[in-house]
Amino acid sequence: MEMRNQYQSTTSTRWGEQLLTLIRHGRKNYRLQNRFEENRLFKNALNQRFAGVWSVDLSYDDSRQFNRAITTGGLVNDFIKNDRGVTLTLWRQSAAGHALRWDGRTAASTTVGKKTFQTDNARWAAANGGARYQMNVLGRPVHVSARAAHKETWMTTTSLSGRDVFALASFADATFHRLGGSEDSVVTSMVAVMHDSTVVRAGYSEFTGIRRYADQARGALGAQKFNESALLWERERKRTESITAALISHPLKGVKLTGDLIHSINGADYANQDTRFSETTTDRIGASVQYTAPWGTHLSSRFQNGVVNRNLGPKSLGSFREQRRRFDVSGNHSLTPNVGVNLAYSTQLAQSFYKSAENPRDRDQLDQSITASANGAVGQNIDARFSFTFNQTQFINIDASQSSDNRTKERLSVGPNLTFRISPLLVVEQSYSVSVERTTYAAMARQGDNTLDRNLDFSNRFRLTFSERVTGSLEYRLNRHDRGAAVGRNGDVLIPDREDRRDQMFLGVKYRVLPHVSWVTNFDYNRKADRTIGVGSVASKTTAGGIEAGFEGNFKWGTGRTMRVELKKANRFSPFNTARQNDFWVMNTTVEYAF
Amino acid sequence: MSGRYSLRCKITAATPGRGRAGSTPHRVKVAFVILAVVVASSLGACLFDTRTPHQPDKTGTSVALDSPERVFEAVGKALNSLREADYERALSQSFVFSPLLDDSLDQNFVGTTAFTGWTKQVELSVLAVLLSESQPITVKWSPSIEVTTTDFVRFRAGYTLTVPSRVSGQTTVYGGSSQIDVRNEGGNWRIVRWEDRAATDSTATWGFLRGTLRLRVNP
Numbered sequence: 001m002e003m004r005n006q007y008q009s010t011t012s013t014r015w016g017e018q019l020l021t022l023i024r025h026g027r028k029n030y031r032l033q034n035r036f037e038e039n040r041l042f043k044n045a046l047n048q049r050f051a052g053v054w055s056v057d058l059s060y061d062d063s064r065q066f067n068r069a070i071t072t073g074g075l076v077n078d079f080i081k082n083d084r085g086v087t088l089t090l091w092r093q094s095a096a097g098h099a100l101r102w103d104g105r106t107a108a109s110t111t112v113g114k115k116t117f118q119t120d121n122a123r124w125a126a127a128n129g130g131a132r133y134q135m136n137v138l139g140r141p142v143h144v145s146a147r148a149a150h151k152e153t154w155m156t157t158t159s160l161s162g163r164d165v166f167a168l169a170s171f172a173d174a175t176f177h178r179l180g181g182s183e184d185s186v187v188t189s190m191v192a193v194m195h196d197s198t199v200v201r202a203g204y205s206e207f208t209g210i211r212r213y214a215d216q217a218r219g220a221l222g223a224q225k226f227n228e229s230a231l232l233w234e235r236e237r238k239r240t241e242s243i244t245a246a247l248i249s250h251p252l253k254g255v256k257l258t259g260d261l262i263h264s265i266n267g268a269d270y271a272n273q274d275t276r277f278s279e280t281t282t283d284r285i286g287a288s289v290q291y292t293a294p295w296g297t298h299l300s301s302r303f304q305n306g307v308v309n310r311n312l313g314p315k316s317l318g319s320f321r322e323q324r325r326r327f328d329v330s331g332n333h334s335l336t337p338n339v340g341v342n343l344a345y346s347t348q349l350a351q352s353f354y355k356s357a358e359n360p361r362d363r364d365q366l367d368q369s370i371t372a373s374a375n376g377a378v379g380q381n382i383d384a385r386f387s388f389t390f391n392q393t394q395f396i397n398i399d400a401s402q403s404s405d406n407r408t409k410e411r412l413s414v415g416p417n418l419t420f421r422i423s424p425l426l427v428v429e430q431s432y433s434v435s436v437e438r439t440t441y442a443a444m445a446r447q448g449d450n451t452l453d454r455n456l457d458f459s460n461r462f463r464l465t466f467s468e469r470v471t472g473s474l475e476y477r478l479n480r481h482d483r484g485a486a487v488g489r490n491g492d493v494l495i496p497d498r499e500d501r502r503d504q505m506f507l508g509v510k511y512r513v514l515p516h517v518s519w520v521t522n523f524d525y526n527r528k529a530d531r532t533i534g535v536g537s538v539a540s541k542t543t544a545g546g547i548e549a550g551f552e553g554n555f556k557w558g559t560g561r562t563m564r565v566e567l568k569k570a571n572r573f574s575p576f577n578t579a580r581q582n583d584f585w586v587m588n589t590t591v592e593y594a595f
Numbered sequence: 596m597s598g599r600y601s602l603r604c605k606i607t608a609a610t611p612g613r614g615r616a617g618s619t620p621h622r623v624k625v626a627f628v629i630l631a632v633v634v635a636s637s638l639g640a641c642l643f644d645t646r647t648p649h650q651p652d653k654t655g656t657s658v659a660l661d662s663p664e665r666v667f668e669a670v671g672k673a674l675n676s677l678r679e680a681d682y683e684r685a686l687s688q689s690f691v692f693s694p695l696l697d698d699s700l701d702q703n704f705v706g707t708t709a710f711t712g713w714t715k716q717v718e719l720s721v722l723a724v725l726l727s728e729s730q731p732i733t734v735k736w737s738p739s740i741e742v743t744t745t746d747f748v749r750f751r752a753g754y755t756l757t758v759p760s761r762v763s764g765q766t767t768v769y770g771g772s773s774q775i776d777v778r779n780e781g782g783n784w785r786i787v788r789w790e791d792r793a794a795t796d797s798t799a800t801w802g803f804l805r806g807t808l809r810l811r812v813n814p
Contacts, residue, residue, distance in 0.1 A: 079696060079697075115700070211706075213702050214702075215702045218767075220765060220766060220768065221767070221768045221797050221798045222767050222768055222769050222770075222798040222799030222804075223796075223797050223798050223799055266813070268811075275762055275763060276807065276810070276811060277811075278810065278811040278812075280813070299629075312724070315763075316724075316728055316762060317727045317728055317761060317762070318723070318724045318728055325643060327642075327643070347643055349642070349643045349645065351645075351646065352723075359727050361723060361726070361727060362646075364645040366643065366645055394645065395680070395683075396645050398646055398648050399648075400649040400650060400651055400652040400653075401651075401652060401653060402651075402678055403648040403649055403650070403651045404651035404653060404654045404655060405655070405657075405678055405679075405680035406648055406651075407680070437782070441657075442648075443651050443654065445651070446654060446655075446656075449656060449657045451659070453781050453782040453783065481781075481782050483782045498661065498782075502745070526745065528745050544745065574744075576743035576744065
């Protein structure tokens with residue numbers, strides 16, 4: 001059972017203050033798992049703006065969050081997060097209408113954050129500024145922009161013995177000073193219109209962040225050691241750098257060319273935990289061509305090539321280089337106003353090359369996909385759609401110690417969907433689908449692991465409109481499935497070891513009693529028959545189902561004011577269900593009221 | 596063996612498309628696009644050649660995912676043999692992982708995206724680092740069923756994961772309890788959702804281990 005309430009308001013005064021208030025409350029009771037969760041959030045923010053040569057914003061934020069979870073077995077987990085803070089911001093920007101525009105901003109804040117297990121006192125100061133310049137180069141407009149920012153944070157943390165939620169014995173309150181960090185960033189970009197139909201973009205960005213924090217060291221069992229002597233002082237440095245460039249061009253009418261490249265470095269290193277070093281360098285280039293003919297036919301093709309170098313430090317055996325290439329081509333065409341076809345093909349190769357000879361995980365993965373579909377309409381009353389999908393993935397481990405797992409997984413799915421509008425009172429929807437999934441191993445010794453799964457699906461649905469007030473639907477679904485060993489030269493002969501059949505029936509009736517209130521009855525029945533083939537053949541049948549009936553209401557009183565109500569009684573049967581799963585009420589109420 | 600995996604480079608003759616009695620510029624454009632596609636396809640056939648693997652020096656068997664409980668066997672076997680195959684097969688394409696609130700608020704993950712958008716691809720990239728830096732890993736499961744339907748089973752599974760590191764030489768134990776949702780997909784039972792539910796009093800969770808590895812894969 002779930003209940004959620006939320007209240008949100010924004011109030012402005014004539015003196016320019018703006019008060020934002022948010023109250024949220026939620027409860028979840030998992031009655032089948034003996035579990036309970038409660039979330040409460042209260043948030044207030046007050047903003048005051050003073051206009052002058054420099055504009056000044058002063059804001060006060062107060063946020064209180066409480067989460068309680070009572071898990072199976074009665075363990076209570078409380079989580080509290082209360083934050084209060086004052087932020088002062090001074091900012092100024094140039095007047096509009098000039099080729100050179102700039103802005104500058106400086107801010108300082110002090111916050112107190114209380115969590116279940118610690119209190120953080122933080123102060124930070126930051127400054128950022130940027131400029132944007134528009135100019136003409138050889139008669140063509142060029143936009144150049146740059147921004148830079150710096151932030152310093154000073155923090156003191158008091159760890160509370162209340163952290164001891166798992167009765168981990170004594171750990172007295174302790175206060176840790178000299179925490180915090182700094183962040184620097186630079187972002188630049190350039191946009192040049194080279195020709196009426198050609199635009200070039202380029203950018204460079206850099207970020208460096210340093211964070212000093214205190215953590216409890218972890219023992220061989222992975223848990224933190226709760227005493228001050230086991231305190232781990234850590235200095236984390238993160239670095240991000242990226243260079244990007246892109247080109248968009250329309251050289252001919254209906255033809256669009258794009259190209260893009262990126263070079264980026266993401267890294268993190270730690271002063272104490274030297275096994276956590278990581279640096280990833282990515283170089284990627286892509287290009288695409290698209291053409292839209294005057295008669296609507298659309299063709300597109302894209303190629304992408306990228307290399308990722310992942311360095312996990314000298315102690316790791318996991319450093320590797322990954323080469324990834326991808327090619328996509330697609331097209332769609334309307335044969336008549338009512339008949340269209342779509343085709344798409346994609347292939348991707350990912351190859352990993354590990355740097356340590358001791359690591360045998362060098363691997364190729366080749367993914368290919370073909371999809372085709374056609375849709376058409378015969379007059380006003382018949383719609384048809386036919387779809388075909390084929391996916392293939394080859395997993396190729398290079399090293400002899402891993403290559404016996406080399407395999408190819410293929411999935412083929414094909415089938416039509418039909419809609420017949422027989423009369424305004426009756427619409428019939430039918431779908432048919434055949435799908436085959438096959439896994440074949442490359443090694444002769446693993447041929448016994450080759451498997452084949454076959455599924456045949458059929459569904460038929462009648463949608464009935466008896467009158468303006470009474471509607472109904474009747475649906476039947478059938479799934480026949482078998483699986484077993486795939487044998488034969490191409491692995492296309494099935495020796496089944498299991499087969500099953502699933503029949504499902506759904507019946508629904510909706511009667512609109514009042515303009516906004518309906519009586520709804522839904523009935524479903526499921527039957528599953530399994531058979532294991534071979535020595536010790538076993539057959540089993542299970543049936544399940546249920547009926548659900550009750551009222552649904554939808555009320556509306558204008559923009560943003562709605563109420564939805566659902567009250568239904570459900571009775572179900574299944575060999576897997578407990579008594580509480582067989583007999584229950586469904587109650588949902590949602591009220592939204594915008595002032 | 597190589598022929599099985601190699602795509603041969605083929606240059607296919609370009610056939611200009613026929614427009615609807617279109618003007619010459621349209622034919623030129625169509626021919627231009629088709630030529631670009633054909634050239635890219637031809638180059639692609641070379642660029643997408645795979646490498647030739649070595650002959651396997653050991654064999655094994657895969658875990659048949661023909662009942663919901665078999666996913667635990669598949670995960671355990673993959674970790675113990677340091678081979679991803681069974682682990683990959685046991686995960687649905689729509690796999691997601693969700694950590695404990697305590698883990699997501701841990702000092703190590705504050706201000707990071709360590710647990711954001713945890714898909715099958717993320718899980719496998721993290722697994723590759725774990726297997727690269729570990730000796731055979733053992734996991735002990737104690738699953739119990741919470742919800743069962745014909746196509747879906749929800750387990751509450753306690754676990755103890757023992758990871759001997761090849762890097763530090765130390766053995767670390769992780770433990771906790773997870774909600775693991777398993778769904779029948781075309782006849783195979785696969786994990787669609789893995790949600791950490793509780794920690795133990797003396798160990799970090801498997802989710803914590805995942806988070807630290809994710810930061811190294813995606814710093």
